[in-house]
Amino acid sequence: MSEPKSRSRANSEEERKENSSIAESSLPNFVDSVASSALFSASTISKNGMSEFKQSPKCLVCNKKFTLTSRRHHCRFCKESVCDLHSMKRRCFPGDNEKQRICDNCDKEFVKEEVRKEVEEEVAKLEKQVQHAREVNEKLYKEHYEKTARVNQLELELTKAERIQKQKEQALQDKLIEEQKKGNSARQQVDELGKYLDESRKCEKEMIEKCEGTEKQLEMLKNQTESLRERRTELEGQIEHLNSRLKGSLPLDQVREIMCQRCRSRLNQTYKPLVHDVPIPEEGEDDGSVVEND
Numbered sequence: 001m002s003e004p005k006s007r008s009r010a011n012s013e014e015e016r017k018e019n020s021s022i023a024e025s026s027l028p029n030f031v032d033s034v035a036s037s038a039l040f041s042a043s044t045i046s047k048n049g050m051s052e053f054k055q056s057p058k059c060l061v062c063n064k065k066f067t068l069t070s071r072r073h074h075c076r077f078c079k080e081s082v083c084d085l086h087s088m089k090r091r092c093f094p095g096d097n098e099k100q101r102i103c104d105n106c107d108k109e110f111v112k113e114e115v116r117k118e119v120e121e122e123v124a125k126l127e128k129q130v131q132h133a134r135e136v137n138e139k140l141y142k143e144h145y146e147k148t149a150r151v152n153q154l155e156l157e158l159t160k161a162e163r164i165q166k167q168k169e170q171a172l173q174d175k176l177i178e179e180q181k182k183g184n185s186a187r188q189q190v191d192e193l194g195k196y197l198d199e200s201r202k203c204e205k206e207m208i209e210k211c212e213g214t215e216k217q218l219e220m221l222k223n224q225t226e227s228l229r230e231r232r233t234e235l236e237g238q239i240e241h242l243n244s245r246l247k248g249s250l251p252l253d254q255v256r257e258i259m260c261q262r263c264r265s266r267l268n269q270t271y272k273p274l275v276h277d278v279p280i281p282e283e284g285e286d287d288g289s290v291v292e293n294d
Contacts, residue, residue: 066083
């Protein structure tokens with residue numbers, strides 16, 4: 001559908017160009033003929049006066065003789081004799097509303113003039129359109145230049161911002177690596193402290209167990225000491241009782257002399273505070289008699 005339209009447009013454009021060229025080439029002759037014509041002048045000759053028309057035996061257009069079947073007519077514009085076939089059109093005079101007969105030659109000139117005017121109008125329109133397009137193009141070029149400059153500026157700013165951002169990212173990455181190293185070191189220290197704490201807890205547990213054992217031993221020693229004190233008190237009481245009973249008996253030194261070595265050693269261990277100044281006889285001395293105390 002688009003190809004026939006484009007072809008018709010191309011044909012119409014070619015016809016218009018051809019008509020405009022024809023009009024431009026024949027326009028001077030037409031202007032001269034119209035200027036020399038009495039109808040386009042300021043004369044006051046009557047339109048219906050036959051003296052104004054040229055009496056020619058042949059048609060100006062087809063050059064055929066006039067006969068009974070081919071009547072003579074006169075063009076109201078050029079005053080020439082034309083046949084009926086070549087004077088069928090009607091046109092109005094400039095400033096007049098009544099249509100008059102016109103020959104094909106004059107009609108062609110009018111058509112050429114109209115085509116020329118249309119061409120001039122179209123050319124003027126095209127010039128305006130071209131001027132408008134030029135202005136729009138200049139405006140668009142200016143806007144494009146400004147936008148391009150703005151885009152270049154934005155690209156520079158973006159490049160600068162990207163460079164700064166990369167520097168910040170690199171700094172943050174370096175700081176992160178440093179923090180990771182510190183974290184690893186702190187983690188190692190925490191692990192070491194955890195191990196040391198475990199060892200300390202283990203040692204503390206062992207010390208507590210040892211302390212508990214020591215406390216138990218101390219308690220046992222206290223109990224033993226207390227029992228020994230009680231035993232000592234009891235023995236001291238017995239000794240006092242024995243001493244009170246032995247006051248009327250033999251002296252201790254004499255008793256020692258008649259005691260055996262075993263009894264003397266027991267006596268020394270039992271009554272050491274009392275007999276530490278009395279010499280103990282050597283083994284082999286008199287050990288025959290033993291003094292028994294009830």
